Every structure is written in C-alpha cells, then in structure tokens.
Amino acid sequence: MDGAIYALIGNMCVAALFAVAFATIRLSYSGQREVMWFFAVYAIGMLTPLSELGVRLTQWTGTFTATSYASFLLCIVLMPLGFAALGGLRKPWAAAGAILLLGVVIRAGIWGGPRNTLWYELCFQAPFATASALSAVVAQRMARTGGGRLWWGLTFVSGLLGIHFLVKPFFAAAYGSGATARDYAASAYALFSQATGGILIVTAGLMVLLLVMQKVMGHTIAESETDPLTGLANRRGLERRAARLFDPAARSPVAAIVFDLDHFKRINDGYGHATGDAVLRAFAHVLRTALPPDALVARLGGEEFVALLDRTTLRGAWLSAQAVRGAMPAMGAHLPAVTVSAGLAERESGDTLERLLERADGWTYAAKRAGRNRVCPMPEPVGATPPFTASA
Incomplete structure (x- = not known):
C-alpha cells in the first residue's frame, strides 16, 4: 500500500x-x-x-x-x-x-x-x-x-x-x-x-x-460546591471562592454575616420537612435579592447561612443584615412566618475564614440569647467600647 x-x-x-x-x-x-x-x-x-x-x-x-x-x-x-x-x-x-x-x-x-x-x-x-x-x-x-x-x-x-x-x-x-x-x-x-x-x-x-x-x-x-436544595454555595464552595478575600495582599475590609433561622425545628415538626425545605429555598431567594450583588452567599448546613461582603465594614454589614431581616415578612404568604437572627464580624489582621466565621457565629448566638429576630452587634461609633464581646 x-x-x-x-x-x-x-x-x-x-x-x-x-x-x-x-x-x-x-x-x-x-x-x-x-x-x-x-x-x-x-x-x-x-x-x-x-x-x-x-x-x-x-x-x-x-x-x-x-x-x-x-x-x-x-x-x-x-x-x-x-x-x-x-x-x-x-x-x-x-x-x-x-x-x-x-x-x-x-x-x-x-x-x-x-x-x-x-x-x-x-x-x-x-x-x-x-x-x-x-x-x-x-x-x-x-x-x-x-x-x-x-x-x-x-x-x-x-x-x-x-x-x-x-x-x-x-x-x-x-x-x-x-x-x-x-x-x-x-x-x-x-x-x-x-x-x-x-x-x-x-x-x-x-x-x-x-x-x-x-x-x-x-x-x-x-x-x-453547590447546595442542591437552595442553589447557594456549600461550605466547600464558600472556602474556594473566599480564598481571594483572605489573600495576604488584600487590604480592603471584609465583613461576615452568619444567619440562623429562628425556631426552625418547630417548622419541620409542625408543618413537615417539605415545608421546611420550601422555607429554606425562600430564604435563599431573600439573601440573593436583599444582599449586594457581589456578596458571597452560602448555606453552611441546616438553617445556617453565611454571607461574605467584600469592601464592607461592620456598619455596612449591619445594614445588609437588617435589609434581609426586613424582607422576611414578604418571603411567602403560603409559608409559615419565620424570623432570623444574625451575627456580624469584620476581618482583622491575620484572620482566616474560619476565625472570622467563629466570631460572627458567636454574635449570632448572642442575638438569639437577646430575644432572637435581631442583628448583633450594633455598630458603635469610632472609639466606643462594645457592650458585649463574643467568644471566639
């Protein structure tokens, strides 16, 4: 041939x-x-x-x-x-x-x-x-x-x-x-x-x-890297996407908000898990619409969610969290009423993602102890001493 x-x-x-x-x-x-x-x-x-x-x-x-x-x-x-x-x-x-x-x-x-x-x-x-x-x-x-x-x-x-x-x-x-x-x-x-x-x-x-x-x-x-129920990032997705925010060369402020739905177990027990899932999906939608478009939003598990806000101080994060809390009543007429507690933390020098979320989570528990349906801490004027310090 x-x-x-x-x-x-x-x-x-x-x-x-x-x-x-x-x-x-x-x-x-x-x-x-x-x-x-x-x-x-x-x-x-x-x-x-x-x-x-x-x-x-x-x-x-x-x-x-x-x-x-x-x-x-x-x-x-x-x-x-x-x-x-x-x-x-x-x-x-x-x-x-x-x-x-x-x-x-x-x-x-x-x-x-x-x-x-x-x-x-x-x-x-x-x-x-x-x-x-x-x-x-x-x-x-x-x-x-x-x-x-x-x-x-x-x-x-x-x-x-x-x-x-x-x-x-x-x-x-x-x-x-x-x-x-x-x-x-x-x-x-x-x-x-x-x-x-x-x-x-x-x-x-x-x-x-x-x-x-x-x-x-x-x-x-x-x-x-995606939570199949809500379509938000899961913990793995959050860690990968947040890596750039914790680059040693990064200088802009970064704030974290940890959200926890109040008495969510009562919804699952009283209305069933299908309704509970619908509440979680509706809350994820609230986070997408109420938070800034560039916010990194994830579901950590159960009823706990987190948002990372780049170029945002503690006061900016507080305003964003209040916007989410304020949108809760309109989340869905067909769903049971639910409120949310939120904790805030701003990145400090040498912070890792885990340490930042630990501080924000500590404030979330503080919000629940203070009566739920609130955001902690309330930003203080520059130079003032906060009334409560969450344990890391």
Whole structure:
C-alpha cells in the first residue's frame, strides 16, 4: 500500500476515535448535549476516507466520489454549528445552509469537468474554505467574549484550514491531481491533501475535546460546591471562592454575616420537612435579592447561612443584615412566618475564614440569647467600647 492509502486509513481511524470519545461523553454526562454535534461531525467524516478507498479499490467510482464529497462537505458545515452550540451562541443556520446548498450546486455544475485546472479546483474547494471561515468567525466570537485561549486556538486552526482549502487548487494546478477520481486517489496531491487536512482537522478535534472536558469539569466542580436544595454555595464552595478575600495582599475590609433561622425545628415538626425545605429555598431567594450583588452567599448546613461582603465594614454589614431581616415578612404568604437572627464580624489582621466565621457565629448566638429576630452587634461609633464581646 502507498502513502495515500495509509493516510486514508489513519484519518478514518482517528475520526472513529473522536466519534467514540464524543459519544462516550454524551452518555456519561447527560447535560452535555452539544457534544452530539461533534459526534456527528466525526461519524460522518469517517465516510470521506472510506469513500476515497472505495474510489480506489472498487468499480463504483462515481458513487464513492459523490459520497466522499457529500460527507466531507456536511461534516465541515456542521463544525461551526457545533462551535456555536458548545459556546452557547446562536447557531448560524442560514449561513451553514447556504454553504451546503452552494456546495451541492457547485459540485453538480463541475461534475465531469476538466480536473487539474485552477478554476475547477477553486470551485471544488470554495465551499470548504467558506465553511472553515464561518467556523473561524464563530470561534473568534467566543474568544472575544471571554471564552479563553482554546477558542483563540480554534479560531487560528479554523483559519488555517480555510487557507489550506484555498492553497490546494494552486498545488493541484501546478503538480496535477489526476485526470480522474481514481487517478486522484493515487496521486501525490491526494497524499498532501489527506495528510495536511487530516492534521488540521485532528487538531481542531483535540481542541474541541479539551473545551468539552473543561466544560464538564466546570459543571462537576460547580455541582460539588453547590447546595442542591437552595442553589447557594456549600461550605466547600464558600472556602474556594473566599480564598481571594483572605489573600495576604488584600487590604480592603471584609465583613461576615452568619444567619440562623429562628425556631426552625418547630417548622419541620409542625408543618413537615417539605415545608421546611420550601422555607429554606425562600430564604435563599431573600439573601440573593436583599444582599449586594457581589456578596458571597452560602448555606453552611441546616438553617445556617453565611454571607461574605467584600469592601464592607461592620456598619455596612449591619445594614445588609437588617435589609434581609426586613424582607422576611414578604418571603411567602403560603409559608409559615419565620424570623432570623444574625451575627456580624469584620476581618482583622491575620484572620482566616474560619476565625472570622467563629466570631460572627458567636454574635449570632448572642442575638438569639437577646430575644432572637435581631442583628448583633450594633455598630458603635469610632472609639466606643462594645457592650458585649463574643467568644471566639
């Protein structure tokens, strides 16, 4: 077997591996529906080298020539649609459909035309170059909106693929691509085309695979750091996201508020755990709406919640906690009435998250001992001595 045959077999095997990889991701992670676009790209793409082998090794030259072109055109057109799906962008249906239709019309128009001529080869490659350019545009749109370096890489590779399709006609006109489809399959041009195109498409596939795995890992981490009942961060999520606030170089004030729903056990015992869960979800909604948008809010467990406020003093935290307390009566007419006690603490030099929360938690118990439904401590004027010091 010559080099072109090996290149065809290699491309077919690589396409199959990508198709299996994307199918496996889809079966393993039900939320990753967009990977089916890339499963389709590489599953259909397998037909192209398979058809090229059919052109060379069978008598059905015309049939396999048609399936080779059609399968490659379809997988190249599906690529920008997959990019858009992966990035959450609007899919360019009109542009993709126009390229697909243009490719079919052009191929029908030049069928049986004089191969090895520049105009023929330019017409043949034009739909592929246009589809690659569309992929580059979609990838660039994602890269420019903060998609990350991998999207810039996909932009570059898609652009190179488009240039590759535009260069091929000149290579074919200069060195010959064969007078017939079978001659093409045995030509040096075919080896060049299969090898270089295969490398670029494999590179794009690897980048897409990395993007998909990056997204999968992001979802997995988010799920592990999220309280499933309220949708707020859990303790693990709070610790990871709060790390930047406790960087030794950080100088801005940070305040913590620990909230504890009053007599929550009575709600569970008197109304049932389903109602108790509804109260917790409603309170989480109150925290999201009443606290500043940049507040880091988490559920520590049970009926205990915490909010970390960056660039906020004890007085600012007190005002925020009072806003939450004031919103409690409107939490839901269908829910039992509930109040909340809150404790405050401001970060001190050398504080860790744990020490800050311990002080805030101490003030929460102080608020409960003082009669509940209140926020402690009340901020004092500068220089005044607080009437109560919570134990750490």
